[in-house]
Amino acid sequence: MTIGDAAKASGVNAKLIRYYESIGLIPAAGRTASGYRVYSSSDVNVLRFVKRARTLGFSIERIQILVGLWQDRSRSSAEVKRVALDHVAELEAKIAELRAMSDTLKHLAHACHGDERPDCPILRDLEEGGGSCCHEPPPCPSLAGRGRE
Amino acid sequence: MTIGDAAKASGVNAKLIRYYESIGLIPAAGRTASGYRVYSSSDVNVLRFVKRARTLGFSIERIQILVGLWQDRSRSSAEVKRVALDHVAELEAKIAELRAMSDTLKHLAHACHGDERPDCPILRDLEEGGGSCCHEPPPCPSLAGRGRE
DNA sequence: GATAGGGCTTCCAATGGCTGGAAGGTCAAG
DNA sequence: CTTGACCTTCCAGCCATTGGAAGCCCTATC
Numbered sequence: 001m002t003i004g005d006a007a008k009a010s011g012v013n014a015k016l017i018r019y020y021e022s023i024g025l026i027p028a029a030g031r032t033a034s035g036y037r038v039y040s041s042s043d044v045n046v047l048r049f050v051k052r053a054r055t056l057g058f059s060i061e062r063i064q065i066l067v068g069l070w071q072d073r074s075r076s077s078a079e080v081k082r083v084a085l086d087h088v089a090e091l092e093a094k095i096a097e098l099r100a101m102s103d104t105l106k107h108l109a110h111a112c113h114g115d116e117r118p119d120c121p122i123l124r125d126l127e128e129g130g131g132s133c134c135h136e137p138p139p140c141p142s143l144a145g146r147g148r149e
Numbered sequence: 150m151t152i153g154d155a156a157k158a159s160g161v162n163a164k165l166i167r168y169y170e171s172i173g174l175i176p177a178a179g180r181t182a183s184g185y186r187v188y189s190s191s192d193v194n195v196l197r198f199v200k201r202a203r204t205l206g207f208s209i210e211r212i213q214i215l216v217g218l219w220q221d222r223s224r225s226s227a228e229v230k231r232v233a234l235d236h237v238a239e240l241e242a243k244i245a246e247l248r249a250m251s252d253t254l255k256h257l258a259h260a261c262h263g264d265e266r267p268d269c270p271i272l273r274d275l276e277e278g279g280g281s282c283c284h285e286p287p288p289c290p291s292l293a294g295r296g297r298e
Numbered sequence: 299g300a301t302a303g304g305g306c307t308t309c310c311a312a313t314g315g316c317t318g319g320a321a322g323g324t325c326a327a328g
Numbered sequence: 329c330t331t332g333a334c335c336t337t338c339c340a341g342c343c344a345t346t347g348g349a350a351g352c353c354c355t356a357t358c
Contacts (some may be wrong), residue, residue: 066275084271
């Protein structure tokens, strides 16, 4: 199997296969006399494993660990589960971060008329650093210390 | 004000200020005779605007647009709102993607005993490409509707 | 045997949004 | 005058790819 065949069989781009080899995620493939990389069906299985893991958002670093565990018959499922749950924790943290951004912006956009007039709470928030998302008429002197230190 | 002062006042790293200048996000600062960059308090306001926009996850490209609208007195709030809602849509798409990953992994991790035995549904999923996350003997047709499509 | 095409090889560069370091100039205080 | 904190530029790296250029290999056709 050439790299192109392995790419088709695994769903991983030939270019990406070379990259994965270059960073040591997968072992260096064998070569023909003329220098072409040669792959077996078990190499393709590894590539598919990597592809699926990437689809689930695992970093290359964690995939390296997972591949190692996968090929280690004396692994414990606890080890695998820990890697997975570490990743879940990172995903959840990222989701919470994006969720906060989105909610803030939805709130601001909701308060924005979205018409031809220039007045806009979104820009006001960006200008003021988000300190006072609610832009009430009273000049709120209590906010004097807002964000400048 | 030197770049260090502007950094302190705006909360944007001096290095990042130079970077923002280099990519054209902010205009090139004035210089002293000896080549030091000089900033005014309005420059600091721009930097704070950029910082807040980055905090809300806006791309540099969109921040450029937002800064332009901010400084355009004849802007319409509709333009600003559209930029914001485009960004919200991207955030929501990303959240959905991460949510799907996280849910799949949580499901798999839940099914994993997490003990000293090597048998692990997480690795099985990665191996099989996620085609059959439920590896039960019965093909569980009742689960057809939930999130799997 | 020449040629055309596809696939393979390597290396380099770019993406986004920074961050770090090296090598050197500048400035104020002691 | 020296120290040290600041400033300057440039280069390189992070993550996980993707793209392109230049050139070799292999097969098929004429």
